[in-house]
Amino acid sequence: MHQWSKRLFVLAALLLFTGCLWAPGKFTSDLTLKKDGGFLVDYRGEILFELSDKRAEQWKPGMAVCHRTDGADRPCSTAEIAQQKTQFEQNRKQDQEKMKALGLPGLDDESNRAFAAKLMKYAGWRSVNYRGKGVFDVDYHFEGRATQDFLFPIMPDNNFIVPFIALRRRADGSVLVTAPGIAGGLNSLGPMASQMGGESEAPPSHAQGRFTVHTDGQILTNNSEDGEAADPLGRQVHWDIAPGSTKVPETLVHL
Numbered sequence: 001m002h003q004w005s006k007r008l009f010v011l012a013a014l015l016l017f018t019g020c021l022w023a024p025g026k027f028t029s030d031l032t033l034k035k036d037g038g039f040l041v042d043y044r045g046e047i048l049f050e051l052s053d054k055r056a057e058q059w060k061p062g063m064a065v066c067h068r069t070d071g072a073d074r075p076c077s078t079a080e081i082a083q084q085k086t087q088f089e090q091n092r093k094q095d096q097e098k099m100k101a102l103g104l105p106g107l108d109d110e111s112n113r114a115f116a117a118k119l120m121k122y123a124g125w126r127s128v129n130y131r132g133k134g135v136f137d138v139d140y141h142f143e144g145r146a147t148q149d150f151l152f153p154i155m156p157d158n159n160f161i162v163p164f165i166a167l168r169r170r171a172d173g174s175v176l177v178t179a180p181g182i183a184g185g186l187n188s189l190g191p192m193a194s195q196m197g198g199e200s201e202a203p204p205s206h207a208q209g210r211f212t213v214h215t216d217g218q219i220l221t222n223n224s225e226d227g228e229a230a231d232p233l234g235r236q237v238h239w240d241i242a243p244g245s246t247k248v249p250e251t252l253v254h255l
Contacts, residue, residue, distance in 0.1 A: 022048070022049060022153065022161055022162070022181070023047070023048045023181065023207065024045070024046065024164060024181065024182055024206075024207040024209065024241075025045060025046025025047065025048045025208070026045050026046050026208045026209055027044065027045030027046060027208070028042075028043075028044050028045055028209050028210055029041075029042060029043045029045075029164070029182065029209065029210070029211045030042045030211075030212050030213075030214065031165060031211075031212070031213045031214070032214045032215070032233065033146065033175060033177070033213065033214070033215040033217055033253050033255060034215070034216055034217070034233075034255070035215075035217050035255045036255075037145050037146050037255060038143065038144070039143070039144055039146045039167065039175075040141070040142070041124075041142045041144075041150075041152055042140065043138065043139075043152065043153075043164065043165075044138070044139050044140070045137070045209060046138070047135075047153070048135055048136070048206060049134040049136070059085050059088050059089065061081055063084070063088070064080060064081045064084045064085070065084075066080050109130070109132060112134070113130045116129060116130040116136055119155070122154075122156060123142065124140050124142035124152075125138065125139075125140055126139040126140065127139040140152070140153070146167060146169055146175050146255065147169060148169060149166070149167060149168050149169065150165075150166070150167040151163040151165070151166050151167075152164055152165045152166075162180055162181040163179075163180060164180075164181035164182045165179050165181075165182065165211075166178050166180070173254060173255055174252055174253060174255065175252070175253050176250070176251075177250065177251050177252075177253065178248055178249065179211055179239070179248060179249040180248045182207060182211050182241055182249065183205075183207065183239075183241060183245050183246060183247060183248050183249060205244070205245070206243055207241045207243060207245065208241060208243060209240075209241055210240050210241065211238065211239045211241060212236055212237070212238040212239075213237050214231050214232075214235075214236045215231075215233060215235055215236070215255075216234035216235075217253045217254050218235075218254040219251060219252075220251075220252040220253065220254055221250075221251060221252045222237045222250065222252075223247065223249065223250050223251070224238060224239050224249065224251070226238070
């Protein structure tokens with residue numbers, strides 16, 4: 001946890017600044033680690049492009065706020081409402097440009113559908129369907145070798161992400177598995193998330209599902225509630241994630 005917190009400090013500040021975050025919704029995810037060095041990652045379910053309430057909402061006349069000289073609220077004139085609407089739309093356009101610069105989809109459904117189609121061009125994404133309101137239904141399956149670090153998901157044109165799953169190979173042949181993004185994204189960083197200079201705290205987590213690690217290697221350490229158990233491959237360890245979860249799943253496996 002401490003290791004990822006340090007590395008994600010600048011990243012989290014950027015995500016909080018833009019008010020958006022890739023995060024899991026309802027999901028099932030499995031990681032298989034084999035002694036021969038092979039691994040398989042499966043993630044089936046929702047990936048959410050979460051926006052802060054301020055950035056996600058559309059303009060409504062009732063949003064206009066005007067004050068008297070003594071600071072009390074007063075009804076806004078038609079001209080004042082029009083001026084505030086123009087400023088709101090300008091800010092929204094600037095937000096859109098900032099998001100595009102970070103390789104994120106826009107604030108409209110058309111941009112999100114185009115982003116879903118773009119994901120399908122990359123290895124592992126077997127299906128990606130944009131459901132609306134920032135929700136993507138995905139089926140991801142990737143096979144690789146645990147000879148170097150691996151992160152999921154990696155988004156096209158976007159180098160700023162809290163990884164749902166991260167594999168880090170150690171010199172002694174063991175693999176450290178962490179899942180900082182699965183446990184509520186930036187909210188899993190606890191108090192740090194609210195101290196990074198963003199306009200607000202990270203969006204609330206909607207993560208709900210189970211992350212399971214299967215292996216024929218030796219599970220050296222893990223921080224799950226139930227500990228390791230028997231598995232057809234050998235041993236397994238799992239974490240049940242709920243919207244209020246803040247513990248980052250972590251296990252060290254010797255292959």
